[in-house]
Amino acid sequence: MSLSLTNGALNEVFETLSRHYRIMAPVRIVGGGRFSDTDNIQYGEVSTAEEIVWEEKSHFSPKEVIAPITQTLFQFHEGQLITSSVDRRKILLFMRPCDIHGLRQLDNMFLKNGDNEDFYYKRLREKVKVAMFECKTGWDSCFCVSMNTHETSDYDIACRFSESGADIHFQCNELREAFAEHGTESNFKPEFIKENQFTLKLPESTGLSAQEIRDRTIGHPLFDEYDRRCVECGRCTTSCGTCSCYSVNDVHYTENANFGERQRIWSSCIIPGFSDMAGGHSYRQRSGERLRYRLLHKMVDHKERFGDHMCVGCGRCDDRCPQYISFSNMVSKVTTALEETQHAE
Template structure:
């Protein structure tokens, strides 16, 4: 069901929803960008439509709403422990089709990857409803079409932003009454980006051999990557973490256990007991990430992990392109196939 609604009335709907929901959307944080006098666009709680940045790509994904950067799992003393709690409100997130598809990958990792669910992820994720922001034109470095992530129908509300109004497709009955009161019924069909400037040729999984993992193509990334981890932290589907026990100063036998984002490009990620450290050179880390995104995950779950949002390309200070890396994998495999013939 479609509704057309003026911005001022849409703000009334947001105000009403905030009694029951925390509402998150891409938001501008002035002077917080990676360079001097640049802004940062990341997810934060909003109170009005004017705060939503819908005509630029957010620099970071919305995953931290359901999978916080630092998350307390439980508190402990000498004799007992107590599990942490979360807020009572439900959650609304404004996000694009690629990020909704990315959230589904996170669901797979945390909720379907083995016999046990991650309860700390689940208790936040089950609160979430999606408001999908229509994405008709590609941003720089996006390759969502190549990754089949440019489309989804998994949303409660779909929105098209115009200068003084919003046009909505309401799929969730929980929201229809609000829009019927303040909006005007219209015929409306959401549109999706159909072509990106960046195109990726995905490799055939059957062509990937054990020998390919030692190919010289990975040496380039040993020289260029600086292991800053920005690709991991900006990615919607990177889900790795480490755990830390924090002891309180007033009583070292009491404290809390936290999990904290980590990633395959970040130093010490592969440190093990006994001083062992795997993938010390940065090229092997790039190989690990690449093959996980377009090979390992696909073999297990039937789709590629990467959704083609392009944030890793946007954020890399060394201008390493993940989309070009995928294309190099395909090109290298074709050369190997020709040589073997």
């Protein structure tokens, strides 16, 4: 079933839904961009359709809704531990097809990566209803088609927005009932992008095994240039929809050191010291080594374990890097280098 709704009708639905849902979508932060007088597009709670930025790619992913940048795990009050609480409402989360695939990769890391599910991730993830943006064209940094993340049927509603309203296709009866009285029937079904502006040749196309790719990539001089270029800021990981690393800190309140809270905060394998170990030993001391590690994790290691690439081809890391380091270009260089090693045999 599909419906066509005006912005006014959408706003009426949003007002009703907000009693039971947090409606999370890309919003514009005026003047909050990476350069002066530029805006930032990131996820926030909306109450009207006009607040949703649907015609531009968000600078940050929907990951921060279910894996917040800073998350209190529990509070400690002398001898007592109190688990942190979350908003009881469900979450209607607007996202693009590539980000829906990214959500599955986060599920792998937090829910299927070992014998224990992550309680703090799971309690938010279970609240999510997915509202998919139709994405037919993409942007110049996107390579979702190469990663096979340009299409999905894993959504509750799919939306095609316009300046005056939206067409919505329903796969969730609960949401269909909420919208039903406010729209008129339509024949809308979401379409998907068929071709990006460039095609990415992946390392696996060489026919080498995951271990062979690692063996031939580690120590390769192609990463030396990134020792000079990368400034180790971590923007590539904070904008990524599938990075899941964090640090854990105990915060003691100033008034009484026996009271405080334990937090986990996003961290990054790009930042110096992330891989430091007890005794002062440090893995991957150079930035080029850390970028190599990130590339192998996204393109090789995760797929070997879970069956899918961790990278979904959204291109946000390329968009956000202040040194204009392109992850997709780095992947192409690795593939070319691997082919050269094969020809030399």
